Amino acid sequence: MRYLTIAASAALFCFAAAxxxxxxxxxxxxxxxxxxxEDPVVADELALPTISSFDDETEISMEFAKRITPRLAxxxxxxxxxxxxxxxxxxxxxxxxxxxFTSADHESVFSIGVDVEWGGTGAERIGAEDVTTIAxxxxxxxxxxxxxxxxxxxxxxxxxxxxxxxxxxxxxxxSGDAEAVAHVASYGLAFEYSxxxxxxxxxxxSLPDWVNHLTPLVELRLDQPVRNRGEERAxxxxxxxxxxxxxxxxxxxxxxxxxxxxSGDDVxxxxxxxxxxxxxxxxxxxxxxxxxxx
Amino acid sequence: MRAWLFSLAAGALFALAGPAAAxxxxxxxxxxxxxxxxxxxxxxxxxxxxxxxxxxCDVTLEDAAHRAVPLSTLMTxxxxxxxxxxxxxxxxxxxxxxxxRAVSRDAHTTEGAYVFHVR
Numbered sequence: 001m002r003y004l005t006i007a008a009s010a011a012l013f014c015f016a017a018a019x020x021x022x023x024x025x026x027x028x029x030x031x032x033x034x035x036x037x038e039d040p041v042v043a044d045e046l047a048l049p050t051i052s053s054f055d056d057e058t059e060i061s062m063e064f065a066k067r068i069t070p071r072l073a074x075x076x077x078x079x080x081x082x083x084x085x086x087x088x089x090x091x092x093x094x095x096x097x098x099x100x101f102t103s104a105d106h107e108s109v110f111s112i113g114v115d116v117e118w119g120g121t122g123a124e125r126i127g128a129e130d131v132t133t134i135a136x137x138x139x140x141x142x143x144x145x146x147x148x149x150x151x152x153x154x155x156x157x158x159x160x161x162x163x164x165x166x167x168x169x170x171x172x173x174x175s176g177d178a179e180a181v182a183h184v185a186s187y188g189l190a191f192e193y194s195x196x197x198x199x200x201x202x203x204x205x206s207l208p209d210w211v212n213h214l215t216p217l218v219e220l221r222l223d224q225p226v227r228n229r230g231e232e233r234a235x236x237x238x239x240x241x242x243x244x245x246x247x248x249x250x251x252x253x254x255x256x257x258x259x260x261x262x263s264g265d266d267v268x269x270x271x272x273x274x275x276x277x278x279x280x281x282x283x284x285x286x287x288x289x290x291x292x293x294x
Numbered sequence: 295m296r297a298w299l300f301s302l303a304a305g306a307l308f309a310l311a312g313p314a315a316a317x318x319x320x321x322x323x324x325x326x327x328x329x330x331x332x333x334x335x336x337x338x339x340x341x342x343x344x345x346x347x348x349x350x351c352d353v354t355l356e357d358a359a360h361r362a363v364p365l366s367t368l369m370t371x372x373x374x375x376x377x378x379x380x381x382x383x384x385x386x387x388x389x390x391x392x393x394x395r396a397v398s399r400d401a402h403t404t405e406g407a408y409v410f411h412v413r
Contacts, residue, residue: 203328
């Protein structure tokens with residue numbers, strides 16, 4: 001009975017009518033979907049394709065996210081990899097994210113979630129492990145619209161922290177040998193300077209319309225093995241790039257600059273097309289299954 | 295190769311999906327966002343990047359001391375993406391704050407604010 005009450009309370013909490021801000025709109029701020037780190041906003045969205053080339057490896061991936069309620073979304077991600085070790089799919093990933101706190105006045109958002117990489121669903125020959133990994137995470141976003149001086153107002157920062165916990169301590173590699181599977185802390189940060197925000201809320205510099213849709217950004221990624229790490233070292237990258245955001249979709253491109261030799265030898269790139277399903281299909285696929293979106 | 299083709303085909307499908315509407319974002323304003331104008335303007339003109347329902351939109355104008363300046367009822371401008379309000383007071387030199395809330399044709403709501411100066 002106690003569990004039933006807790007479950008009912010949790011359901012009510014999730015389904016309660018609350019302001020929901022589609023595809024990254026929080027007050028006057030629009031947070032575009034970032035390419036290399038997870039953004040904090042719950043939305044109906046499709047990233048297809050995301051193509052990256054880095055260290056002689058090409059990856060093509062898609063991610064679909066669907067709002068269950070205005071604040072709760074689930075996601076599904078698949079990735080195909082081609083490299084020296086062959087071609088194949090990586091493990092399937094699913095996620096759930098809940099937008100816990102939203103302040104339109106302060107252009108702030110805070111979310112929590114859990115991502116699961118399902119072991120054994122991908123091809124071992126390209127390194128997909130047979131161990132499932134569960135990663136609790138939190139995400140934040142903050143726009144500086146309430147800052148002074150004016151030139152700082154278009155700036156926004158988003159970030160994430162996840163801790164990946166494997167369900168087993170060891171996995172078999174492609175040759176059948178056991179190898180340790182580490183607990184990994186993943187950090188992500190994105191610094192965005194929104195020209196749409198500049199033009200609409202701070203100063204219209206009479207720039208060409210296409211320029212007013214650009215958001216230059218720098219993303220930082222760091223994966224730090226924490227426990228059971230064996231020989232594994234921290235890896236990460238600094239990704240400077242640009243996002244052009246339109247009414248129904250955005251496109252983005254970033255360079256991938258490794259932070260150390262364990263992360264890679266050469267500079268790579270990532271490009272992405274990302275669709276706002278709430279604007280493409282406002283009366284069907286783009287609505288939360290329960291509750292009122294806006 | 296098949297994965298690339300699939301990605302491109304799916305991308306094209308979504309790019310062409312319709313009919314659809316989107317969140318209305320402010321594209322241009324007169325007086326301009328952050329701009330300085332003289333003589334004092336007699337109307338506010340907000341151009342969005344999407345058609346909006348003028349009768350469901352809201353625009354307010356305040357002076358530097360945040361006293362409300364009276365405006366007329368919002369009207370649709372030269373097309374459905376433009377809303378216009380007449381300023382029913384003579385604006386003296388200073389800073390003015392505009393706040394807007396727009397409702398696009400798919401009922402998505404957006405909001406924003408900016409200032410302009412009267413020289």
